[in-house]
Amino acid sequence: MAGGEINAEPLRAALRRATLANRLFPVCCGAALRDIGVQPLLDCVVDFLPSPLDVGEVQGTDPDSGRTISLAPRDEEPLAALVFKIVNDPYAGHLAYARIYSGMVSAGMALHNATRNRKERAGRLLRMYANHRENVEALHAGEIGAFLGLNQTYTGDTLCHAEHPVTLETITFPEPVLRATVEARTLAEHGRMAEALRQLTDEDPTLQLSLDEDSGQLLVAAMGELHLEILLDRLEREYGVGAKMGRPRVAYKETITRAVAAEEGRFVHQTGGHGQYGHVILSLHPGARGSGMRFENAITGGAVPRQFIPAVEQGVRDAAEIGALAGYPVTDIKVRLEGGSSHSVDSSEFAYRAAALQACRAAFGKGRMVLLEPMFRIEVLVPTEYTGAALAQLGARRAEIEAVAPRPGGVEAIVGQVPLAEMFGYVTDLRSVTQGRGLYSMEFDHYAEVELEVAGVSARN
Template sequence: MPLGEEKDFEGIIDLIENKAWAFSDDITSLPREIGLSEECLGKTKEQRELMLERLAEEDDQFMAVYLEGRPARAEEIKAALRRACIANRVVPVLCGSALKNKGIQPLLDAVVRYLPSPVDVPPVQGIDPKTGKSDTRVSDIAAPFSALAFKVTTDPFVGRLVYFRVYSGKVKAKAQVFNSCKGRKERLGRLLRMHANHREEVDEVCAGDIAAALGLKATYTGDTLCDSTRPIVLETIRFPQPVVSVAIEPKTKADQDRIGDVLAKLMEEDPTFETHYEAETGQTVISGMGELHLEVLLERMKTEFKVDVRTGKPQVAYKETITQSAEAEGRFIKQFGGKGQYGHVVLRVEPAERGSGFSFTNRIRHGAIPAEFIPAVEAGVRESLDRGVLANYPVVDVKVELLDGSYHEVDSSDVAFKMAGSLALKEAVSRAKPVLLEPIMKLDIFAGEQFLGDVLADLDARRASIEGIGVQGGTRVVHALIPLGEAFGYATALRSLSQGRATYSMEFHHYQQVPPNVLEQIVGPRGRFA
């Protein structure tokens, strides 16, 4: 329980030990035990009884203690909490302030005391890359080495650091490891155990350890490191596609010379951040998960890497898809006097399940197109998918089948079939009733009762769908789904509506078809119907 609130927050009450701890404003000092007033004692007793009752409902061993009617010892409560946490039945709640370093020590103690250690969880599952069959790794130093890289950073002092968690076995510094995702061997450099503001060099890490390594040049977030004699691919980390884009331009010639390297480093560190060069405008476009995400990265470019840029208005990462099947023919036939170009393909496109991406199937029979030209057709199809027919946005969730075609003994080439595949794909998508998809964000707003009406009216004007309204303490919680295009600048709008008292969180949820009236506004300036 908190002891005081807001600016008067001074400490915590430990309901398990029945003790109160006060924290000084000096963040380096240790907490001190204090006595409680009669009013606090009454509230503490009430909350402690409620906690014990809930715990008894979730743990059979503690239920026996609770029904005996005797006071439960602190050790019994802690043991029951640990069992319930490992079984994923309860979540302990602690309070504190990270900014003022109040309540942080009990939080770290609770992590060690209640959360499962590596030996408390089932063996990690993976796939044997040689056989494609399921495999497991037990959290034991005697098991073959396996680890998952979960973060890549660029340290200004030591260079590229790859953070990884060891699931089984052990590994020494400067040892050779196998990256099973890339299919190549790499040599570890120094191994570092990372602390908040310093790093400790170690010679070896074992199952359950988290460490950072130098020297891994081809390992990225989500890759598996393992023993080459017992390879395994652990479940990788899946990242959502970026939903917001911003055009940037370097302010000076010095910034221009360095911007490429800086963006490459940021993409290494953050898999949800992407960048590409727009040849039509001559601008570099960066993409991320939201306005705040891009603002943070731009600030890092300025403060950490000393690269300053000008930015344009944020742009929504729309997608295009199709709603029905269609067939089309693509012919690329050119004659230049000598050897010409000849490529001819027939494609069929079908809608795929939302989120499934792109698939290409070769259904050519009897050698209508030689096998060596099939990859060129697929390359042309993939290239065309990058720019749709409605508003030049990428086309997603499409199945493409190569049905038929023809070739010329002399004039056919990879280039000709790549062009034919591109032309056929564009025509087929045009016939398949294409639609535009917009990113929908999950929005949670925390506001006082007096501001609820204004908040809901504003959401309605932004095409938001209200999923529910709840209560958390004395605060109303609004759960909504809102198109990203309507959410730009929402932080400022919400502050204005609530006198700065409301807060919100936003994350990507799904893609959804754009309404016809909005489609006209988007397609107008960008599409072929403008």
Template sequence: MSAVATASVNSPKRKFPLEHTRNIGIAAHIDAGKTTTTERILFYAGVVHKMGEVHEGSAVTDWMEQERERGITITSAAISCHWKNEQGPYAGINHQINIIDTPGHVDFTAEVERSLRVLDGAVGVFCAVAGVQPQSETVWRQMDKYHVPRIAFVNKMDRVGADYFAAIESMKERLGANAHPIFLPIGAEEDFTGLIDLASMQARIYDAADASGMTYTIGEIPTDYLDQAKEYHEQLIEALADFDDDLATKYLEGEELTADDIRKAIRKATVSLDFVGVIPGSAFKNKGVQAVLDSVVNYLPGPLDLPAMKGEDSQGRPVEVSPDDSAPVTGLAFKLMNDGYVGKLVFFRVYSGSLSKGSVLHNPRTGKTERISRLLIMKADAREDIDTAYSGDICALVGARDVVTGDTLCSKGQDVRLEPPTFPEPVISMSIEPKTTADQEKLSNGLQRLAEEDPTFVVSSDEETGQTLIAGMGELHLEIIRDRLFREFKVGAEAGRPQIAYREAFGVAADGEGKFIRQSGGKGQYGHARIKVEPLKRGAGIELEDKIVGGAIPREFIKPTLDGIKEAAHNGTVAGYPVVDFKVTLFDGSFHDVDSSEMAFKMAGIFAFRDAMQKGQPILLEPVMKVEVETPEDYQGDIMGDLNRRRGQIQSIKAKANYVIISALVPLAEMFGYSTIVRSLSKGRASYSMEPESFEQVPPNVVNAILETSTRGRY
């Protein structure tokens, strides 16, 4: 973008122009080192003066009590810092970097999902020993889904068994990534002492006497590494030539390429999503993080480098929103948080315009206006008041009341809805009851506020038992919810045994007919509908089609009929679980000139669906998890035997050094308490991770056992 064009979109009042702003996320598998990397970034950028440690519970971005106790990230934390590169096209220019540190545990994947929706770039962190791990794949797919350009940081180069090039190969093999080193490590394990920049062909050697990693020298590449550096330098240029014609021409004609030529080509290829530059380092031992910061500035995009944000108006017509401080305000509410000091906080990404405190914004979903009383820049659990947020900024709003995750907020007169983030369905539920009558109201209030914060946490009530049910992404997710109820809302509550969130589906296509006729003197009730239901592939959702011709059902009664069908699908006929993945065609029916009503046709839709389901050979579906167990070879047989007993299907077994990685698909119902079992089978030496894979049919011999224990049966 030209200097003139850039100046025209930047307000003269902003401290950092859009081209010098970076919104990035740190994302990876649990325990790959995301939070430690973020802590080092904050230290080197001068935000903190002492490095926090996850294992000590002193990390700035792990501010919740539950995070510090468990040593894991539960909620994504937003924080800002400034960085000035020493080398490259941006050398000497101060940049603002807004960072979101995301969780790695699969139970909190929604935090990653909504963060990636509003970020311009990401740093994927990988373990130099384990390479690509299961949750790394999930995060990578989420980055692909939202078209997020990224670089990769291969962390833990100081650990025994660290293999930088094997980690890159696993990225190519398991993620399909066009990954290439842009830095090489000097040494590995305890001999890891520095990095080689393949763009400038210079070495960065860390001073062994300075444990903070602040002291290093930039100079000649050590002789032992010169041939390797030349080889990978050539490979890097050849890889970049596919994306940059100018660089390819210079290279083929034998012209000398400058470091900035190569850096510009890396940036262009990275922004196009076709290239992933890889950097080695050890966040814990304070080596390589400055190279990550340099690469964030040099290679990841700013708001101006990306295509305009796409949305729709109220008529469904496409609308584009581009960063421009002088344009009307448009932004996305991507996260809600209850703050003990200021109340409800709405995390907001400003895509266009300048938002000042006291502004009134329009919510197209509700049609209401929201007055913004305060604007905050979040620094983990700390906050800083600001007067104005500009295009490209991530801030928090105080004063917005009727806002949910995914809402677009815009200036009055604007008609635009940006695409909200999408979230997975809960897979596990449990009942929860207050310990005392006095806790009843506090429990209801606490659950409502937690459900507002977390789109993957669902609260409902069982019609038969009257119990309150909570559903989420896993045992840990619901355990954290219960803990927060006790600590934040002072609610004493008893929880039932975790229950699986089963689903039901049609086994075969079937027709259904529903009649609702009531005659009790005076005006009666009459509704009649005929439908055809067809099963769809797993994950396809629900489709409703109206094929009424000739006025068999008047137009005003078609929507109530379809509404009745959707309502009936909440409770299947096998065990009362929601019915999924089907298409309903409403093709016939009849009505009465006097007695027909919306209520009668809604009931007819309910009866027709139940009739079709009884004929459709309904089946029960259960969530199946992708499980990966990392174990020493000595315990491979015991662990595989245990997985088979849990109805697991072994997908692959990979040998790596002196341990094996067993990948399997296992029903969630069989995985309760597995962490204790796997430690017992391996004398504490094996570890595992799991994530939702799909819903699959429950074997007939297992269905009966589920029906016997289910409290949801509808027979």
């Protein structure tokens, strides 16, 4: 340095160039709880991380033609905004946080939700800060802001103009793996609890709310026990609703292992006047793990009128939701509508939906159904002297051990896969055999076949 001082600006510029080139990774130290290092961290974000101009064009897809569209971060480009967060504010209502990738949006502008094919209108636009928000007239390319008035828009949706439709790469959320009943502590709180749960599931796409048809209780599906505990805490703290949770149950699924070439479903109901008529022919095919439930219309000659195809798909999804083997949702299948017939007067959406449900349930019975259980990837850290005991404990829980590797400090890491159903109460058992020194982490990996007897699940009669 020749005895001189380095000017801050050239140093910041050099650090920025190295960071953008992935040659250097700045590390910031601090403690948010004690408000230490928060401002320097934010300064580093501004000084060193890429701006929208550094990122350049992003790729979108035309939802009608499927062609790729390049989107530049300029105001004069067509609008493309990705909603990445939903918050139900007690004063402002439904807030949709979005990043503007291209174009600009102004308050009151008509918008098109390309993900859900719905019309929306931007009410007020807000620039959000840590403890307050600012009304703005417009949001420009590269900016992040919040929309008020988008009541049918959710996390992962793309907002654009109707004359320039585009969808951005959406956010993929894992399927919930645990279910539990939830009920208010008092009857008077039930309505408030149901509304609070609806708002929380809007905010968190990994939470799902449904109704148990047998008991009439509300069912909440989540990613784990901690997820459910946080839900109860938020109900109490943010909504003032006391609730109690039932024992968590594993979210099993079902699938077929054999294709069914053609299964017929017919719903014909004649009364004195207008009747009901629906007739479909479906084929079922096993899908890859994680592919979900896919519906495909293979009819080319109009045997089933076009306006009734959505009703057929809904009937298929109804059947998949009910299940067939043990009453769990059916997944990883492809259902094709191969044929059917119609009646010039009596055909109706209800009839085709009922016919599709009937055909699907009959096909499930021929598809050699199996039960699927959620498998989690697990890593257990234990002192070396307790490795044997920890391995024996995991083996008793049907774990598949993949590796045991030494770590610094006399610790070994046990890596493998384990069924979620076997992990209830594991933290207590692990601490017991390691004298409180064992730690573990796990995350969802995939669904795998399991025998009904092993899972302790009864087949539906």
